[in-house]
Amino acid sequence: MIEVRGLTKTFAGRGGLLGHRAVPALREVDLQLPPGGAVSVIGESGCGKTTLGRILCGLESYDSGSLLLDGRDAKELSISERRERFQRIQLIHQDPYSALNPTRTIRQTMLASLRLRASATKRSQAWTERRANELLELVGLDPSYCLPRYPHMLSGGMRQRVVIARALTVDPDALVADEAVAMIDVSLRLGILGILRKLRADLGLSLLFITHDVAAARYVGEDGQLYVLYRGQVVEQGPVDEIVQRPTHPYTQCLLSAIPVMRGLERPGPDRLVPLRPLDDNVEPPGCLLADRCPQAQDDCLLGRPPLVSAGAEGHLHACLHPEARSVVATPEPTGSSTR
Amino acid sequence: MRRRQSRDTASETAAGNEDGFEGLRVRDLTIVYGTEAGELAAVRGVDLDLPAGTITGLVGESGSGKSTLALAMLNAVPSPGRITAGSVTMSGVGDITRLRGRALRQVRGGVLGYVFQASQNSLNPLKRVGAQLLDLARSHGVAQPRLILGEAAKLCERMGLDATRVLSSYQHELSGGMRQRVGIVFALVLNAKVLILDEPTTALDMLSQAAVLEVVREIHAERRLATVIITHDIAVVAEMADRMVVTYAGRVVESGTAGDVLRYAAHPYTKALLRSIPRISGDISAAEPLPGRPPDLASIPTVGCVFRERCPLAMPICSDVDPATVSVGPGHTTACHLAAGPLAVPEQSEEVAG
Numbered sequence: 204m205i206e207v208r209g210l211t212k213t214f215a216g217r218g219g220l221l222g223h224r225a226v227p228a229l230r231e232v233d234l235q236l237p238p239g240g241a242v243s244v245i246g247e248s249g250c251g252k253t254t255l256g257r258i259l260c261g262l263e264s265y266d267s268g269s270l271l272l273d274g275r276d277a278k279e280l281s282i283s284e285r286r287e288r289f290q291r292i293q294l295i296h297q298d299p300y301s302a303l304n305p306t307r308t309i310r311q312t313m314l315a316s317l318r319l320r321a322s323a324t325k326r327s328q329a330w331t332e333r334r335a336n337e338l339l340e341l342v343g344l345d346p347s348y349c350l351p352r353y354p355h356m357l358s359g360g361m362r363q364r365v366v367i368a369r370a371l372t373v374d375p376d377a378l379v380a381d382e383a384v385a386m387i388d389v390s391l392r393l394g395i396l397g398i399l400r401k402l403r404a405d406l407g408l409s410l411l412f413i414t415h416d417v418a419a420a421r422y423v424g425e426d427g428q429l430y431v432l433y434r435g436q437v438v439e440q441g442p443v444d445e446i447v448q449r450p451t452h453p454y455t456q457c458l459l460s461a462i463p464v465m466r467g468l469e470r471p472g473p474d475r476l477v478p479l480r481p482l483d484d485n486v487e488p489p490g491c492l493l494a495d496r497c498p499q500a501q502d503d504c505l506l507g508r509p510p511l512v513s514a515g516a517e518g519h520l521h522a523c524l525h526p527e528a529r530s531v532v533a534t535p536e537p538t539g540s541s542t543r
Numbered sequence: 544m545r546r547r548q549s550r551d552t553a554s555e556t557a558a559g560n561e562d563g564f565e566g567l568r569v570r571d572l573t574i575v576y577g578t579e580a581g582e583l584a585a586v587r588g589v590d591l592d593l594p595a596g597t598i599t600g601l602v603g604e605s606g607s608g609k610s611t612l613a614l615a616m617l618n619a620v621p622s623p624g625r626i627t628a629g630s631v632t633m634s635g636v637g638d639i640t641r642l643r644g645r646a647l648r649q650v651r652g653g654v655l656g657y658v659f660q661a662s663q664n665s666l667n668p669l670k671r672v673g674a675q676l677l678d679l680a681r682s683h684g685v686a687q688p689r690l691i692l693g694e695a696a697k698l699c700e701r702m703g704l705d706a707t708r709v710l711s712s713y714q715h716e717l718s719g720g721m722r723q724r725v726g727i728v729f730a731l732v733l734n735a736k737v738l739i740l741d742e743p744t745t746a747l748d749m750l751s752q753a754a755v756l757e758v759v760r761e762i763h764a765e766r767r768l769a770t771v772i773i774t775h776d777i778a779v780v781a782e783m784a785d786r787m788v789v790t791y792a793g794r795v796v797e798s799g800t801a802g803d804v805l806r807y808a809a810h811p812y813t814k815a816l817l818r819s820i821p822r823i824s825g826d827i828s829a830a831e832p833l834p835g836r837p838p839d840l841a842s843i844p845t846v847g848c849v850f851r852e853r854c855p856l857a858m859p860i861c862s863d864v865d866p867a868t869v870s871v872g873p874g875h876t877t878a879c880h881l882a883a884g885p886l887a888v889p890e891q892s893e894e895v896a897g
Contacts, residue, residue, distance in 0.1 A: 358839075
């Protein structure tokens, strides 16, 4: 179980257009990732979702709050315990082009990590070769094709599979996938998502899936939770399909309204909202963080920041003073209409 | 069953009549790359109509030749690629593939607006946006270059950008969504008639994507442009486009109104592509991955159907004979042997109808 409580992180000002200013990346985030479970995090660029993933992998510090790994505070672990524990949480990031060393063949990349694993677990060198083959097959690659090749000789989809196979060399129990399919062709995305789905089902891996593709989040973790981050704050959370079908926070509704509708195959949601105007992160509204962009903002939204409270349904929470359930996502056209 | 009226019947009938057509017309275009393995065709025998007032979506995977095709519309295919056959004719300009030097430069960025895939790479990092606009005006012989800034400012405001700030910014000071909009300003500021967008939203998050698409839709309608959106994301095209052209390995495999292609997809590739997209509602497990690898230049078959190696319905004829482009509905065509001869395989008729 990986859990964060009250996690807060502020980046020191790096001098924007208005001079130096601090950028809050996470504001008192609570999140639980149970063993074998899936949590998807959505939000626009700059909402803090990448920072959250990096903190969970032990790659980023945080200002306050706590990160609990199997009930133990990460800050209380010894250095060797920390290293061992964080090794079991592996990060898959967006860009498979920069994640692999271009001067090493896939064999060298895989074996470098497997040799360490072999010596740590007292296994023979012959095991490393066997394991490299096994892992590449697990992610749907042909080892005899991939092993002798360099990363530039593989397609983006194949490279991302290699990155996943390499993450598996250390027998992780959780994966953090940060926009793992954003740079992959739409036609190849499902293959990668299918692997993540399979790893959850077959190996019991838990998955933190950071994305802006909500349909992809449904595919890998329909049984899990969806968290919506806005400027570092969780504004809505709950079971994936509950949030998708009955979002109550206007920000979630705008995000879901922005998903393209496949006209002819789908009908737009009846309450679909217009796109939000661009985020101006130089302005921090005193009350609700969304108040300056919200289509439903009222006067009292500027007074206080709404806390995360129950929205009625089991596990569904929202942080909005004037929540209203809206149906914004497209629904499939009845199948009968697809014959001429 | 009721069918949506095809929007381009007028342009189809005007095929033999150059004067009646307004927009960009590609005929029998072939582009080859000279490689160590000989000349390989990245685009082969492509016909395409981009009429004014229509948004055309050009869908294809990496390696389908879609960006090469788009660059050919500017006669800007990079070496070692070259156009070996066919024409790109624009109403009022003529065959762009025959233009050279100054005449070509006037057309590019003038009547032909092009928005590059990574607009951060198409802006000069050392110059402010405004200064680059002045360069554009000078290189296109605008009499009073400063006037272009006013026009650009209007376009910026139109797109929800703060014009004063944007024009005095360097590209690194703008977000991805803003840069993409600036790219559109550059494409349109000299009154382009044709707008070519190459992967306009690939690097953007979903809110920026929706905002950019909304801007394109509005300006397209306002100026009655001939707009073409080139993308691997069929959902973007499904939301935006009037017409849809599906390419595979440098060939057009299906085209028609967006509604028809989505609803009555005729080519096995289009069907597989549609099945591979996870949807936001309904049974999520209905999505199926597209089998096989995307095409690469070296392994594209030169004879027979280019999709046959990944096609679940491939027949012996597919290896030997190029499928002809046949009509499967008003303004809806496909290049597939199954669609060409439903009598040849009666048990597959369900697949043909989609």
